[in-house]
Amino acid sequence: MTDNVRRLDLRGQTLVASGFHAPVRGTIDWLEDALIAIDEDGLIVSVTRPGEAEYEMAKREAGRAGRLATLPAGTILLPGFVDLHIHAPQYAQLGRGLDVPLEVWLHRYTFPLEARYADTAFAGRVYRRLVDDLLANGTTTALYFATAHVEASNLLADICLERGQRALVGKVAMDDPAGCPDYYRDASPEASVESTRAVIGHIRAMPGNAKGRVLPVVTPRFIPACTDAALQGLGDLARDCGCRVQTHCSESDWAHGHVLARHGMTDAASLDRFGLLTAGGVLAHSNFLTADDMDLLVARKAAVAHCPVSNAYFAGSVFPLKAALEKGVRVGLGTDISGGPIATMLDAMRGAVMASRMLESGVDPDLPPEQRSSRAGARIDFRDAFHLATAGGGDALELPVGRFEPGCHFDALAIDCEAPQGGIRLWGTEAGDDLLQTILYTASRPNLARIWVGGAQVG
Ligand code: GUN
Ligand code: FE
Secondary structure (H helix, E strand, O other): OOOOOOOOOOOEEEEEEEEEOOOOOOOOEEEEEEEEOOOOOOEEEEEEEOOOOOOOHHHHHHHOOOOEOOOOOOOOEEEOOEEEEEHHHHHOOOOOOOOHHHHHHHHHHHHHHHHHHHHHHHHHHHHHHHHHHHHHHHHEEEEEEOOOHHHHHHHHHHHHHEEEOOOOOOEEEOOOOOOOOOOOOOOOHHHHHHHHHHHHHHHHHOOOOOOOOOOEEEEOOOOHHHHHHHHHHHHHHHHHHHOEEEEOOOOHHHHHHHHHHHHOOOOOHHHHHOOOOOOEEEEEOOOOOOOHHHHHHHHHHHHHOOOHHHHHOOOOOOOOOHHHHHHHOOEEEEEOOOOOOOOHHHHHHHHHHHHHHHHHHHOOOOOHHHOOOOOOOOOOOOHHHHHHHHHHHHHHOOOOOOOOOOEEEEOOEEEEEEOOOOOOOOOOOOOOOHHHHHHHOOOEEEEEEEEEOEEEEEE
């Protein structure tokens, strides 16, 4: 069944493969020659390991029925990556404008660019390129901010469905004349709510989307861009429509300070008043969460999208990831394109590890080590990062993705560890967690040989 050229459709097949997943944070599960049975809907039915009673018979039966698929030697299976925070329109400025603060970047680069998505031909060109690139980079699920335009937001959802990416798409709501330019904002709080409702309706009615491959998300940009009336209307809409919510929370000193000054409380507390902290919902960044904020997120089952690469440019601090995890906050990772200039979740994982190490050690070389350390025990390792980029993202969204377990979608990557153009170089001694670490730190796009979403190969 192995086919190195044609797409490999695994719906209704049983795959024999070796690979890693991290269903529980901190531990890696190695599957060696496991049998993964996938149904016609792309859901995993069973995962059987050699030595288990049914293994030999299941393998024989799948082979006899012509439903046994194998991967080439040297291929390692990983769950697909979940990008928990990404601005689709900003792909057209990837790598630009990161030498100024957030509030300058928004008005000088980002709002003018996003305003151009009134042109759906331009939107289509960028969005097709983006979705294809993300899939090729292993992002099988993405939680997108689109723009304030209904048509271009609808188009992003159409393109995700057409290309086969699992996606959640939000039309950006931003109506406050004090925080948004005249040329790019919703006309009123009512317009924010009604345009959001229109995109929710479009996504739910898209032909071919009956199973919800693409989902709508209520998306107030952030408190500084929204009036209180819009925030309240959007909270009500999310409740009435049963929709997830995403927004930015306490990203930088400026953004955090704006909400403290305007509402007299933290972002998280204020968002909660409007009904915007919900299960399956995602707060991007959240760098300045207090301990009480973290408790609130836990109570509401709202998640943080940790965006370590972007935070290096805009946040002015490092997200206290380990503290949040230890409190039980749901956390996943995001690229935050284009606040983060790298379109792969591999770099979000690498960045999360690096940022946590610097938070633990401290960064000022003029201080002696005992004074330099800023947070003892703040580090995570590649195991945690891998969990966050896969199962953690799925848990944040309350979607069954990121694990090789019965009931989960078969969203997966075949890593070719021998691709000549790729970054991975193996020397024959790597095994177990070491092998995973090598893959995560050195893989590049040519190593991602095949990508599946719901059992169907995409890209
Ligand atoms: N805060 C409000 N809008 C944005 C955005 O587009 N990117 C980032 N990083 N932060 C924001
Ligand atoms: Fe963002």
